[in-house]
Amino acid sequence: MTTSASARTFTEKIGLLSEVALFAGLSDADLQAIGHATTMTHCARGQQILSPDDPPDRIHIIKKGRVRAYRMTPDGKQLTLDIFEKGTILGDMSLLGQSRLPEAYAEAIDDGVICTITPDQLRRLIERYPIVGVNIIRHLAARLQGAERELEAMAYQRVDQRLARRLIDLAERFGISTARGTLIQARLTQQELAEMIGTTRETLAHTLSDFRRAGLLDVARHQVTIRNAERLAQMADGE
């Protein structure tokens, strides 16, 4: 690899690191220091990310794409344990009181990017940059709250409620203010959005049209702009 290519790769890595919630609030110089301590891997759909045979000394943060965790059952078949999305931390988290899933494998469902770090490196980072520790606490608290809310929503809420709730979540994570409203800076196909809220693409398209007609949002080039956040929040609450 030439020096300029290495430099480009490193710059890209710093760019990706700056988007990892764990490293929010750090300066460019700090991110560069962290860049040397982490590995950023592009993985293809179906690629294995974790296996029970791996040494238990790696933490993976999903930067892009979804990951399916599964284990093998005694009859030699796969049993899906969970589906993880962008921002999820996988691996041995004993440092944070969260143990590694026993006998778990993990594979990419989509083409994605995974940031890898060892627990020792993470511990050193927390000591040097306490904001990383604060970000981890925020992350775990949000994950717990989100899991409880999602379980209830999927079984008992209407599609429009679930879509409104999911769009609000996405806007909080990826939204930027524009003259027309809050633009969700994540390109999502209707199929992906439908899967997130557990419905069909057809139902999703229909519900998005209803939202658009009601002036709640605009959709252009796979990106959603929320135009009436207040009304959307009311819909999410079933009002």
Next chain:
Amino acid sequence: MPTTESSVPIVSASEVPTVSAAQMADVDRLAIEDFGITLLQMMEQAGSHLAEVVHLELGGDLTDHVVIVAVGPGNNGGGGLVAARHLANRGARVRVVLSRPALRMTKAGQHQLATLIAMGTSCCVATFDLADDELRDALAGADMIVDAILGYRLHGAPRGEEERLIGFVVGARRPVVSLDVPSGMDPDTGEASGSAVQARATLTLALPKPGLLTVEGAGRSGRLYLGDLGLPAPIYTALGVDAGLPFASGRLVLLDRGA
């Protein structure tokens, strides 16, 4: 010698009070908070009765019968998992199909699932571990489907992965035994505002839910069994329900709805 459902005591439904879904939620809460009954205890009772109902509905012989247990993420699903263990122990060829990834189940449900996996029972998640065609074929080849997808807490139409699994169960057109209420049926009215299971028989727990006794609910739930969860009688007194002694003749009874 095979037995039939006639070996189960028959009790007139008119002699047993009903409890609404809201009242049943209070019963569960008081049992846990005031009497120290655990969810696992209740789940074990529910699941062992459910296995017995499947045994009765298969003519008193489980040996080598194929039973698919369709399981939702809540505690109703946990009861289904307990039934799967009892059915496997009693000779049935059991396969468990979950609507959601294993870690999306309640803690008590995950506990039951871990036991099943350890004993080698086939468990998989619809959509992720089983192609739709494979799931259709498996359900079509079942001698009995156990419906433990959604319980009495449902209001409104089922959604998401549960709606999807209900669709597969309905499409299979095989005999179904439902736990507590047929999935998708409103426990208070017996109506279904979306996809709902059509059961050959339903095992309801503790006291029947009113929807099971309406004309529509009776048609949807089939033969109605009532199973004892062993809950302390003072719970009902505290809630102002005169429960009587529905299990005086046996811990599993058949409710006669009358004409």
